Amino acid sequence: MSEGALLRSAVLAQTRAELLLTMRRGENVLITMVVPVLLLIFFASLGIVRAGTARPVDFLLPGMLSLAVIATGMVSLGIATAYERYYGVLKRLGASPLPRAGLIAAKALSVLVLEVLQVALLVVIAAAVYGWRPPHSAAGLATAALALLLGTAAFAGLGLAMATGPLDVLGLFGSARAEAATATAAAQRAPGNGGYGPIKSAGPVLDLPDGFRYIRFGDEGFEGFLPVRRMRGDWWELNEEGTMLLGEKRGGVLRLGDPIRIKVDRVDSPRGRVDLVPAA
Amino acid sequence: MAEGPRGAAARPDVVPTAADGPAAVVENLSKSYGPTRAVDGLSFTVAPGEVFALLGPNGAGKTTTLEILEGYRTPDSGVVRVLGLDPRRAARRLKMRTGVMLQQDGLHPGLTAREILRLYASFFPHPADPEELLNRVGLRDAATTRCRRLSGGQKRRLALAVALVGHPELVFLDEPTTGMDPQARLATWEIVRELRGAGTTVLLTTHLMDEAERLADRVAIIHHGRLVALDTPRSLTRDEEAGFVRLVAPPGLDTAALAALPAARSVRETEPGVYVLETGDAPALLAELTAWLRDRKITLSELRVGHGSLEEAFLRLIGREEPA
Numbered sequence: 055m056s057e058g059a060l061l062r063s064a065v066l067a068q069t070r071a072e073l074l075l076t077m078r079r080g081e082n083v084l085i086t087m088v089v090p091v092l093l094l095i096f097f098a099s100l101g102i103v104r105a106g107t108a109r110p111v112d113f114l115l116p117g118m119l120s121l122a123v124i125a126t127g128m129v130s131l132g133i134a135t136a137y138e139r140y141y142g143v144l145k146r147l148g149a150s151p152l153p154r155a156g157l158i159a160a161k162a163l164s165v166l167v168l169e170v171l172q173v174a175l176l177v178v179i180a181a182a183v184y185g186w187r188p189p190h191s192a193a194g195l196a197t198a199a200l201a202l203l204l205g206t207a208a209f210a211g212l213g214l215a216m217a218t219g220p221l222d223v224l225g226l227f228g229s230a231r232a233e234a235a236t237a238t239a240a241a242q243r244a245p246g247n248g249g250y251g252p253i254k255s256a257g258p259v260l261d262l263p264d265g266f267r268y269i270r271f272g273d274e275g276f277e278g279f280l281p282v283r284r285m286r287g288d289w290w291e292l293n294e295e296g297t298m299l300l301g302e303k304r305g306g307v308l309r310l311g312d313p314i315r316i317k318v319d320r321v322d323s324p325r326g327r328v329d330l331v332p333a334a
Numbered sequence: 335m336a337e338g339p340r341g342a343a344a345r346p347d348v349v350p351t352a353a354d355g356p357a358a359v360v361e362n363l364s365k366s367y368g369p370t371r372a373v374d375g376l377s378f379t380v381a382p383g384e385v386f387a388l389l390g391p392n393g394a395g396k397t398t399t400l401e402i403l404e405g406y407r408t409p410d411s412g413v414v415r416v417l418g419l420d421p422r423r424a425a426r427r428l429k430m431r432t433g434v435m436l437q438q439d440g441l442h443p444g445l446t447a448r449e450i451l452r453l454y455a456s457f458f459p460h461p462a463d464p465e466e467l468l469n470r471v472g473l474r475d476a477a478t479t480r481c482r483r484l485s486g487g488q489k490r491r492l493a494l495a496v497a498l499v500g501h502p503e504l505v506f507l508d509e510p511t512t513g514m515d516p517q518a519r520l521a522t523w524e525i526v527r528e529l530r531g532a533g534t535t536v537l538l539t540t541h542l543m544d545e546a547e548r549l550a551d552r553v554a555i556i557h558h559g560r561l562v563a564l565d566t567p568r569s570l571t572r573d574e575e576a577g578f579v580r581l582v583a584p585p586g587l588d589t590a591a592l593a594a595l596p597a598a599r600s601v602r603e604t605e606p607g608v609y610v611l612e613t614g615d616a617p618a619l620l621a622e623l624t625a626w627l628r629d630r631k632i633t634l635s636e637l638r639v640g641h642g643s644l645e646e647a648f649l650r651l652i653g654r655e656e657p658a
Contacts, residue, residue, distance in 0.1 A: 060459055067456035075444045138442065146440025146493075149404055151429040151457045151500070288367075300438065304367040305397055305407075307437060 064152050068160035073167060075134065082130045086168055087175065090122040094176060098184050111184035115176060116198075122172040123205045126165050132213030135161070139218055140291075158214075165210055169202065355418050357382045357504050357535035358403055363412035364559075365398055372398040374559035376412070382503075385526060385536040387550035389543070389648065395559035396539035397437060400508050403537070404434055417504060430458065433502035437509050439493040443482035447473050447492050450481065451499055458500035467495045472521055486513035494522060498529075505529060507538035511545060523549055547571075547644040555651055562651045570647045571640070577616040579623065581609050582636035595622040 076082045094114055097103050103110045138144050147157055180186035189195060288301030300307055358380040365373040373395040380386045388396040401407045403414055405421035405428065414421060416428055441450055448464060455461035468474050471491040476484060484492065490513050497505055507526075511519040526549055529536055540546050546553045547567045555563040555570070563570060585606035592611060593601040597619035599612040613619040616639050627634055 060457075064457045067453050071442070071445060071449065071453050074449070075442065078444050141443060142436065142438035142440035143442050144440075145406075145438070146434075146436055146496075148406070149429060149434035149436070150454060151426060153426060304372075305401060306367075307392055307397065 061153075061156060065156045065160050065163070068152060068157060069163040069167075072134075072160055072164035076130065076164065076168065079134070082134070085125045086122065086130050086172060090118045090125065090172065091175060091179060093121065094118045094179060095183075098180070109184065109186075111180050111186045115180045115186055118176050119173060119198075119202065120205060122176065123169060123202060124209050126168045126172065127206050127209030128213040128216070130168075130213075131161060131165055131210055132216045135214055135217035144218070161214070162210065165206060169206060173202070355382075356380060356415070357384075357417060358386075358537060359413070359415040360399065360403070361413040363399065363402065363414060364410050365395075365402065365407065366410055371559050373402075373409075376556070376559060376561055378554050378561060378564055380535060380537055382535050383530065383533045384551040385530050385538070385549055387546040387553045388537070388539040388556055389546045389553050389644075390539075390541065390556035390562075392541060394556045396541075396556055397508055398559075399556075400506055400537070400539055404432075404506055405429075430500065431503050433497035433500060433505040435493050435497040435505070435507045435510055437512070439489045441481045441484075441489055441492055441496070444480060446478050446480050447484065447488075447495075448477040450492065451495055454496050454499045460501060462499050462501055464495075464499065467499060470525065471495045472518070487515050487518045490514050491518060491522065494525065498525075502534065504535040504537065507536060509539055509541070511540070511542065519545075543644045543648060553644070555648060557651075563647075567644050571644055577613050577619075578640050579611045579613060579616060579619055580636075580638045580640065581611075581623070581634055582607055583609065583627070583632055583634050587632065592623075592626070595619065595626060597622055 076086070094111075097114050098111045101110055103113060135144070144157075148154070177186070177188075181188075189198075288304045288306055290299045290306075291302055356379045360379070361377050363373050363376045364371065376395070376399060378386075388399060390396050398407065402409050403416055403421055405425050408422060417431055419428055421428055445453070447468060451464035451467060455464050465474075465477075468477050471494055473488060473491055473495065476488055481489060481492070490510070494507070494510060497507065510526075511522050514522060523545070526536055526538070530551075538549070550567060552565065553563075553567055553570060554561055585603070587603070587609065589601045589603055589609070592598060592609065595611075597613050597615045599614065601612075602610050604610050611619060611623070620637075620639065624634075
């Protein structure tokens with residue numbers, strides 16, 4: 055197999071996987087297929103939209119097509135890709151011979167396939183139920199196609215940027231990271247200054263409203279909290295199984311049972327709480 | 335040309351010849367993250383066809399080294415070569431010839447084991463048969479299960495299968511058996527031995543002594559990003575002058591009574607049910623020990639005599655550097 059043929063078949067296989075995943079995620083089907091159709095039917099049937107055109111459908115269909123493009127390109131693609139990043143799927147694909155451009159091409163292709171389906175669905179409903187007719191001029195059709203393509207490129211780019219790129223700071227799709235960790239631990243010594251204790255077990259995931267993450271350390275009679283946000287040097291994330299913290303930027307790993315140097319920061323006697331900070 | 339003398343990718347089991355040169359070279363490698371030196375002047379060479387283990391405590395720099403070899407990270411200084419190529423510049427060519435198992439499995443939770451293997455198989459010109467691989471890693475019954483429903487150990491095994499699907503010449507395994515149950519761990523070790531038998535080079539990281547000891551041809555012990563020792567497991571453990579008897583029995587045995595056996599110098603229960611007795615006279619200790627166990631009707635599930643395990647060597651080498 056030539057290199058080009060191999061690349062093509064790799065991109066097609068990846069596209070197929072992307073489409074399979076989209077169809078398996080109920081919320082994706084809902085937002086890309088069901089919502090635009092329902093909105094079209096709802097507003098076209100009630101006739102509460104006064105658009106200044108002869109029939110509401112002439113105003114509604116282009117709007118619903120735009121909504122479909124935004125839903126597929128930005129929301130669906132963005133959320134899916136953010137999760138793939140969270141699960142390390144993107145990193146793993148990075149070690150495979152599928153090039154980055156191949157992955158992006160596969161994502162773009164899957165978005166286009168979905169949009170063809172959406173456009174067909176919306177146009178058929180608009181034409182069959184509400185008597186919508188396509189424009190007679192080729193220029194009109196060409197403009198519509200161009201607008202769809204430009205819109206797709208813009209919103210898919212925005213979705214990918216939100217999932218992986220500079221816009222991630224908005225935390226729009228960051229729900230997957232809102233998980234917080236508690237890990238109970240038995241310290242080898244009392245958590246005095248410079249105490250040295252291994253994490254022994256992980257508690258349930260705890261989602262604190264203020265977004266702080268805690269690891270709990272303890273010894274017989276001693277328990278303290280080490281907020282993960284106080285851990286320096288990286289952005290630490292709990293792995294799926296809740297057994298280790300992964301440093302996202304620098305690749306550090308902190309497992310259950312790993313020793314970590316801690317220092318008592320504050321003792322809150324009335325509440326019986328000990329705050330810990332990492333020792334230098 | 336990219337295929338080299340092994341071009342017979344249709345016969346991926348061909349053993350690389352000596353003319354291939356080293357499978358991986360790391361020369362004076364350094365990498366810092368801010369003020370932390372993760373890797374500090376590290377050098378080693380991996381010969382083709384060998385199983386090479388990077389052993390060290392967490393944070394020793396094992397994963398950083400591996401990820402530089404995999405092309406994920408760029409070194410601050412030093413030279414790395416994988417199959418004679420620069421991992422950053424020849425990335426795509428190398429990805430065709432290497433297999434990678436990361437610490438995080440990176441498997442899509444919404445796809446089944448079979449779908450993931452088939453997907454990755456489509457990236458390679460002469461992939462392994464996904465069904466055969468699923469059998470090999472013991473996932474045939476879970477082939478149609480979506481990854482989010484697989485256990486941690488099953489995911490690990492699938493990640494191993496994904497690493498092998500392209501018939502790689504060199505496989506990077508980062509903590510391959512972490513999260514596996516003992517049975518899956520043994521099966522994974524068997525696969526690594528098969529790989530070596532087929533001439534595949536394996537570079538793995540582990541913090542498990544017995545994994546390195548039983549699996550690796552050579553072990554590099556790394557601590558604070560520096561090479562502490564590099565040798566065969568046998569040579570690394572030769573320096574331990576005292577003999578050891580290691581036994582696996584029910585947890586909670588009376589270690590004081592064991593230590594009182596005439597030939598025993600010391601006793602430690604290293605983990606529940608695992609006892610390590612230090613002795614100057616192993617045969618005498620064995621006789622006393624078995625008699626002691628028989629008198630108490632204690633069942634023995636494992637017994638090993640040795641001149642110190644890799645664990646003792648490791649603690650001796652690492653302990654030297656630990657600031658109290």
